[in-house]
Amino acid sequence: MESVDGKYLAGTSNIENGGGVGVTGRFKFTPGTLTGLNGTNDIHRYQWSIGSTTFDKSAAPAADGSLTIAFTPLAGGLYQLNVRSVDKAGNVSHRRTPEPGTPANYESYQFHVPDGSGPVAHWPLDTDGTDVSPNSHNLTFTSGAATDPAGYSGGAFKVGDTSDGAVAPGQLVDTAGAFSIAGWVRVQPGAGEWTRTAISFDDDFASPVMLSYRKDGRTASYWSLGTSCHLSQPCVRIAWSDAPAAEGSGPTWP
Ligand SMILES: [Ca+2]
Numbered sequence: 001m002e003s004v005d006g007k008y009l010a011g012t013s014n015i016e017n018g019g020g021v022g023v024t025g026r027f028k029f030t031p032g033t034l035t036g037l038n039g040t041n042d043i044h045r046y047q048w049s050i051g052s053t054t055f056d057k058s059a060a061p062a063a064d065g066s067l068t069i070a071f072t073p074l075a076g077g078l079y080q081l082n083v084r085s086v087d088k089a090g091n092v093s094h095r096r097t098p099e100p101g102t103p104a105n106y107e108s109y110q111f112h113v114p115d116g117s118g119p120v121a122h123w124p125l126d127t128d129g130t131d132v133s134p135n136s137h138n139l140t141f142t143s144g145a146a147t148d149p150a151g152y153s154g155g156a157f158k159v160g161d162t163s164d165g166a167v168a169p170g171q172l173v174d175t176a177g178a179f180s181i182a183g184w185v186r187v188q189p190g191a192g193e194w195t196r197t198a199i200s201f202d203d204d205f206a207s208p209v210m211l212s213y214r215k216d217g218r219t220a221s222y223w224s225l226g227t228s229c230h231l232s233q234p235c236v237r238i239a240w241s242d243a244p245a246a247e248g249s250g251p252t253w254p
Pocket residue numbers: 124125126151152153154155156
């Protein structure tokens with residue numbers, strides 16, 4: 001078992017080699033001792049699991065007996081990848097070096113996923129657009145935009161008109177890499193069919209990233225992460241929330 005791309009090298013210490021939260025790594029399983037007839041490879045399937053010994057994932061190997069899998073960690077920390085092979089008769093593989101008295105029938109591979117870096121910016125939006133991270137990427141409010149004291153935590157930025165906005169001082173995120181964005185948003189009841197975008201990234205034509213409340217012909221509005229469209233390019237790619245978004249009622253913040 002090995003890391004094909006080197007992002008998650010074996011070891012329990014924090015080896016930073018390009019891997020991280022949201023970064024896909026590839027691992028390759030290869031046969032150990034050839035136990036088939038006349039020394040041939042008789043691996044029918046590999047079974048594996050990460051963080052457990054449930055072996056709930058399974059796939060057939062390539063002709064050379066190897067299998068490459070991909071894994072994208074969603075949190076930092078220590079991971080253990082367990083894998084075993086099964087032959088055509090259903091026999092499960094044994095460790096190359098079985099430990100005395102231990103019925104282990106799998107091999108394991110430990111690797112560490114570095115935690116994400118600290119926030120690029122953090123805007124509480126209590127009374128203004130101050131960035132409370134060490135980076136001081138303060139927001140500038142446009143036109144009549146203002147804060148309201150009735151926020152989820154302290155005050156909140158209140159949008160009442162299409163010209164209302166708060167703009168960061170330039171590019172803060174490299175969208176070619178992994179990143180995360182989050183915010184507390186309250187949608188006024190009666191938002192209807194309209195798409196309400198809470199956070200977006202600017203580009204020459206349209207937004208490559210939009211965190212939105214949208215309906216798009218569905219029976220209810222959902223939170224979504226997607227792109228907006230430029231007329232010359234079919235570009236709608238949207239990830240929808242699992243459940244419909246709740247419109248804020250009273251002091252409720254979804
Ligand atoms: Ca706030």
